[in-house]
Amino acid sequence: MDVGLMTLIMFGGLFLFLALKVPLAFATGAIALITGYIIMGARIFPIFSSSVYDIVTTYVYVALPMFIFMGSVLERSGISDDLYEVIYQWLAPVRGSLAIATVAGATILSAMIGNMGAVVVSMGVIAFPAMQARGYDNKLTMGSIMAGGSLGILIPPSVLLIILGLWAGISVRALFLAAIGPGFLLAFLHAAYVFVRCNINPELGPALSKEERVPIIEKVKKLKGVILPFALIAFVMGSIILGIASPTEASGMGAFGSLVCAAIHRRLNWQMIREVCLATLRLSAMIMWISFGAIMFVYVYNYLGGVEFVTNLMLAIPAEPWVVLIIMMVIILLLGMIIEWIGIIMLVTPIFVPIAQELGFDPLWFATLMAVNLQMDVLTPPFGYALFYMKGVAPKGTMTIDIYRAAIPFVFIQLLCLILVMAFPKIATWLPSIF
Numbered sequence: 001m002d003v004g005l006m007t008l009i010m011f012g013g014l015f016l017f018l019a020l021k022v023p024l025a026f027a028t029g030a031i032a033l034i035t036g037y038i039i040m041g042a043r044i045f046p047i048f049s050s051s052v053y054d055i056v057t058t059y060v061y062v063a064l065p066m067f068i069f070m071g072s073v074l075e076r077s078g079i080s081d082d083l084y085e086v087i088y089q090w091l092a093p094v095r096g097s098l099a100i101a102t103v104a105g106a107t108i109l110s111a112m113i114g115n116m117g118a119v120v121v122s123m124g125v126i127a128f129p130a131m132q133a134r135g136y137d138n139k140l141t142m143g144s145i146m147a148g149g150s151l152g153i154l155i156p157p158s159v160l161l162i163i164l165g166l167w168a169g170i171s172v173r174a175l176f177l178a179a180i181g182p183g184f185l186l187a188f189l190h191a192a193y194v195f196v197r198c199n200i201n202p203e204l205g206p207a208l209s210k211e212e213r214v215p216i217i218e219k220v221k222k223l224k225g226v227i228l229p230f231a232l233i234a235f236v237m238g239s240i241i242l243g244i245a246s247p248t249e250a251s252g253m254g255a256f257g258s259l260v261c262a263a264i265h266r267r268l269n270w271q272m273i274r275e276v277c278l279a280t281l282r283l284s285a286m287i288m289w290i291s292f293g294a295i296m297f298v299y300v301y302n303y304l305g306g307v308e309f310v311t312n313l314m315l316a317i318p319a320e321p322w323v324v325l326i327i328m329m330v331i332i333l334l335l336g337m338i339i340e341w342i343g344i345i346m347l348v349t350p351i352f353v354p355i356a357q358e359l360g361f362d363p364l365w366f367a368t369l370m371a372v373n374l375q376m377d378v379l380t381p382p383f384g385y386a387l388f389y390m391k392g393v394a395p396k397g398t399m400t401i402d403i404y405r406a407a408i409p410f411v412f413i414q415l416l417c418l419i420l421v422m423a424f425p426k427i428a429t430w431l432p433s434i435f
Helices: 003-019 024-056 059-075 079-090 097-113 114-132 138-153 159-168 172-200 216-222 224-241 247-264 268-305 306-315 323-337 341-358 363-377 385-393 400-423 427-434
Strands: none
Touching: 003 024, 003 059, 003 268, 003 306, 024 341, 024 363, 059 097, 059 159, 059 224, 059 247, 059 268, 079 097, 079 114, 079 216, 079 224, 079 400, 097 138, 097 172, 097 224, 114 138, 114 385, 138 172, 138 363, 138 385, 138 400, 159 172, 159 268, 159 363, 159 400, 172 224, 172 247, 172 363, 172 400, 172 427, 268 306, 268 341, 306 323, 306 341, 323 341, 323 363, 323 400, 341 363, 363 400, 363 427, 385 400, 400 427
């Protein structure tokens, strides 16, 4: 059977199912089952079950629910309010301070929570009323909340990096280290954009009035509310970076530590634990179902020789390796407009990583580029997840098109970050080389 024709049939069928609003897990699984049964007969079923079992029993997969649990506990412990108040009081004299505080707070929360949706919603609930009350521009407000919140899938500890590491065959610890530079660079670019815009046009984001500012002693006192969460994240990430613990072991310590933080803040109760466990179960189950479908889809396509076919096709392009790299990045960006990032990782990583290696690119650097690109996808219209979360917390009457317009300047900033990491690989590879 012609591999090119099967490529069109399998991926064409996938996009048809997605257009019909079939969930990605069932779309990939159905195509894999039908195609696999036609080609291999009934023996495809035990092959599928063994393939799925081998992947989902991987030790690193245990880190997924643990980090999700840790983030959910911290989110419900009220650290978002404490953190936001600390940052915007310290930045009080700066124009656009609330928007910059939103970006900075979301960046730190991303490292603590690791869940983009939770960060966007929590910062939206806290920051939107505060900025509206002080006359901030609505588009700047929404854009800063979405941009800061979207960092939740890039800054470690990140579920995206764990899954990407597994599918790319790269150390999760190395990916965590590689993502730190691009993640904080992007946060700086977002904050710098807000600062420049508000200084050019002060009406977009005025500084806090002198009456609202607090003395330096009060600012220092407010820091005590965020010391424990900061210490927990430093402990978890430090143990991974220094090689004291694996990501899986660190995730277990982080989950336990988050319960301790909640107990010290007197916010730990059975209702919260129940909600956290359900949230962890839902997100973990979603990731697993998408993994099942993607594993089967990739297995059948690989059995047909599809990975080799695409690799040869890309390598046959009469252009410099950098052109092929840019083409792969464009494909990921376009896919991100219609498919969730989990599915993109599982579908394209087994194909693109070998191509990048054949072209002579560092696989760790290439995987980091993929992570930065996928982080951009959650903010790109029309189906970026951050846009939908923003719609849920925006004031009544906010039009979807207004949310799209608010996101676009920050999408270009994310694209600039991707270009910088492509042009200067050391942004991603410097930290892993040290450790």
